[in-house]
Amino acid sequence: MGPVTKVFNDPIHGHIEMHPLLVRIIDTPQFQRLRFIKQLGGTYFVYPGASHNRFEHSIGVAYLAGQLVKALKERQPDLGIDERDVLCVQIAGLCHDLGHGPFSHLFDAAFIPRTRPGIKWKHEDASLKMFDHLLKSNGLEDAFGNYHLNLNDDIIFIKEQIKGEPLTPEENQGWPYKGRPREKGFLYEIVANKIHGIDVDKWDYFARDSYHLGMQINFDFTRFLKFARVCNIDDEQKTICTRDKEAGDLYDMFHTRYTLHRRAYQHNVVNGIERMITEALVLADPFIKIRGTGGRSRRMSESIDDMEAYTKLTDGVFQKILWSTCDDLKEAQKILQKVVKRELYKCIGHVRPEEEREVKKVVPLDYGMKEENPIDKAWFYRKDNQNQAVKIPKAQVPQLLPERFKEQLIQVYCKKIDGKSVEAAKKLFAKWCSDKKLTALRVDDDNTAPEPNLKRQQQ
Structure with missing residues (x-):
């Protein structure tokens, strides 16, 4: 049977049709692992609807990445976007979260800093390693070639998008990316936009998280899709823009981020529970062993160095500790028993x-760019000149807008x-x-x- 597309019935985006190569990636142990990692970590212990996982979020991001790049391709044929570009952007969206550990951000923001204090590590680093492991262990290099993707520029392009920045820093001031030339630099803004944070990753988790949390939000990403264009900043640089009249909606987008953090992600009960889970995982780390490459046993904290071991590490470690008969895990077990019985800090x-x-520990609440206004970094176009990127002064937006964009709690x-x-x-x-x-x-x-x-x- 030849390669086939697959349709996913998604509660957020409806029926999503996936390219055969994306289906091949989805049907691997490395991607299926995401079914067992909660999107919102410990938030599920407070909001019972927040049971969704990284698996469906990743599919949603791949879909939205495809929607945006296809809209630009159809709207502006002169950009030279080809099918390889479209497929690479979709794959990057699909694989951007492969590196998340148990309970998502709890793992890289709390557990790893306490068990591996000497290293600087983010889940994006593991996503790159896991992507390589996924390709090699499942023999997908040939499958990429069958769809005219090469293992040089295209793989590098996908990984650069996952990381959100060049894979290696450049000493010169030239174009730092290897996967695509400067004239297609706007493609790097779709999945993980490190300039101002307007990207499809946020669009999916805003919509998906609010749906499962039972919260209403104002931002509608479909309007951005309708108005998105690639415009010229100068003779060399292009960027994705939206109409000037949409600036107010983008403020709604970043206020949505702030609201979700305040009401859910940084809820004080959530933070207390995640602190308890972190303490349990730290106590259990010396005694939980995972078989990795060559049969070598790895601690949870060591698994980030061995993707064969990391593939086996999911939220299931909570139950493993909770029901263990090992005396070495008793202290960790007591903490998780308190979580289950709601004897919370x-x-x-x-x-x-x-x-x-x-x-020592502060809860940051902001619009995504710390104390800066992210809209100051965004570009827009006007109706009378749809090819020129312009800035929109805050005073021209007829809304009640924040005085400050960051606070500590x-x-x-x-x-x-x-x-x-x-x-x-x-x-x-x-x-x-x-x-x-x-x-x-x-x-x-x-x-x-x-x-x-x-x-x-x-x-």
């Missing part, structure tokens, strides 16, 4: 300092949850706030997050 207060402070927890310990911790917290001249924010009995402080003003 108690959040005793929040502090939102006016100035940025150096603290310090959350304080008490591990002992008996009434006496919690009351003592609250008094110590109040004294600390008084000494630091900070105002403590009330925490409701149900541990809901405090209201936002990104003030808005009329322009």
Whole structure:
């Protein structure tokens, strides 16, 4: 039987038809692993609808990447976008999250820094390694060739998109990417846009996460698809733009990001649970062994160096620890038993300092570019000149817009949850706030997050 397309019935995008090569990638152990990694990590323990996984998100990103690049190809034939470009962009969208570990960002943001403090590692690094492993271990190099993709420029192009930047830094000031020339540089903005953050990865997880969390959002990515064009910044550089009148909708997009972080991703109960899971994984790390390349046993923290071992590491490690009969895992097991029984660390207060402070653990809330306004980095075009990229001053957007684009939130927890310990911790917290001249924010009995402080003003 020859290569066939496959249709996925997705709750967000409807019926998605996947190219045969993408189907070959999906039907590998390395990609199927994503079925067992929660998209939102510990958030599922607070929001019961947030049961979706990296698997469906990755398919959604591949679909949206294809929709955007195909729209540009059809709308502007002079750009020279060919079928190889389209397929490479779709593959990058499909494979961009291959490197996520158990409970998604918990693994690279909390577990690895505590177990491998001497290394700088992000899940994108593992995505590149896992992509190579996927190709070699499943013999897909020939399949890529059958669809006229080469193992030099095209593979490099896919990996550059996954990483979101050049694979190796260039010493000169020329074009740093190897996979595609400067005239097609706009293709690097589709999957992971490190310039201003407007990319299809965000479009999918905004829509998918809000759907599963049961939250309404205002941003509609289909409008961007309708108005997207590639415009000239100067004689050499091109970029993907949208109409100037859509600037307000893009502010809605970044406010959506902030809202999802405040209400769900950085919810104080979520952060407390993820802290507990992290502590359990750290305690279990010396005793959980995973068979890797050549039969070598790897710790969880070592599996990032061996993709055969990493392929076997998923959220299932939670159950492995929880039901283990190994005495060495008892301390980790006790913590996870508390998670299951909802004997959770108690959040005793929040502090939102006016100035940025150096603290051990701070919850950042922003529009995606720290203290900067991401729209200042975006480009637009006007109706009377659809080929020239322009900037839109903030004052021209007829909306209530933020004064600030970043804030810190310090959350304080008490591990002992008996009434006496919690009351003592609250008094110590109040004294600390008084000494630091900070105002403590009330925490409701149900541990809901405090209201936002990104003030808005009329322009």
